[in-house]
Amino acid sequence: MYCNKCKAEYIEGIEICPNCGKALVEKQHITEDEVVEYRELITVATTTNYFLVPLAKSILESEDITHFIKGEHLMNMPRFMIPIEIQVVKEDEELARELLKDLDL
Ligand SMILES: [Zn+2]
Numbered sequence: 001m002y003c004n005k006c007k008a009e010y011i012e013g014i015e016i017c018p019n020c021g022k023a024l025v026e027k028q029h030i031t032e033d034e035v036v037e038y039r040e041l042i043t044v045a046t047t048t049n050y051f052l053v054p055l056a057k058s059i060l061e062s063e064d065i066t067h068f069i070k071g072e073h074l075m076n077m078p079r080f081m082i083p084i085e086i087q088v089v090k091e092d093e094e095l096a097r098e099l100l101k102d103l104d105l
Pocket residue numbers: 003004005006007008017018019020021022
């Protein structure tokens with residue numbers, strides 16, 4: 001059992017958190033804040049030019065921008081040419097777009 005408020009886990013059978021009195025839930029639920037944080041990724045580029053992706057990554061890395069390549073594994077199957085998304089956290093969106101705009105992704 002789990003208390004969403006205290007982020008504490010309790011053994012099965014306990015229904016009320018001994019710490020705060022809140023009803024415990026079955027398992028850890030992701031709080032709204034964490035969901036928002038998780039979704040704060042912004043796609044700054046979508047490309048099928050797979051050969052440009054490592055270049056884009058190194059540019060972002062050089063600026064210490066945390067980035068994610070959605071569909072990176074697809075690059076091993078270039079014949080499918082499925083668009084790959086380059087994502088960054090919202091705070092870095094503007095800088096990332098600026099850095100990548102000359103790449104012609
Ligand atoms: Zn609690």
